[in-house]
Amino acid sequence: MHALQYELTLPADYDMGVIRARVARLSPALEHWEGLGTKAYLIRERGVHGSPVNQYAPFYLWNTVEGMNRFLWGGPFQGLVDDFGRPSVRQWTGLGFAEGDGDRPAFAVRRRLPVPEGGELTTLMAQAVAETERLAAEGGAVLAAAAVDPHRWELVHFSLWAHDTPEAEGDVFEVLHLSAPGRDLLPRGRQW
Known part of the structure; x- marks a missing residue:
């Protein structure tokens, strides 16, 4: 498994309806x-769920x-x-992936954090996988994943939730659509 994300941070007065319409129009391609x-x-709207930006x-x-x-080289x-x-x-x-009991995701949480110095890497990565399994076992979780960037030594925890009160820490996003x-x-x- 490989995780990938890019972020388009948009002006504070940007009409996020443009992004919503774009997703509705283009999501069938995937x-x-x-x-x-x-x-x-995913989108974040300034002032919603603590977001400082439109994204x-x-x-x-x-x-x-x-x-x-x-997808990247010649695709959408x-x-x-x-x-x-x-x-x-x-x-x-990818480090770990687990399914939850939720069905249709409404929100996502992404948490990026540095891999701690001084610990045994096997233990640290196993802890990240255990966190993935813990998140997926929470009520309303749709799925959870953990991955690592060994260049930056950064962990990312990603989870999808069927309700608007995710049981995870991190940046909260609204899920407009899920292609799976x-x-x-x-x-x-x-x-x-």
């Missing part, structure tokens, strides 16, 4: 994308590098680049 586990179309920030869980690369990503400019794309290597053509193929549990 409903059958080979190699894609899930794409959560479009989709989060992807990929089953294959080939599918991710086809080019349309976003043409319309908004080329954003910085963050990538993390390969969700059932995402490897469960620890990924090493």
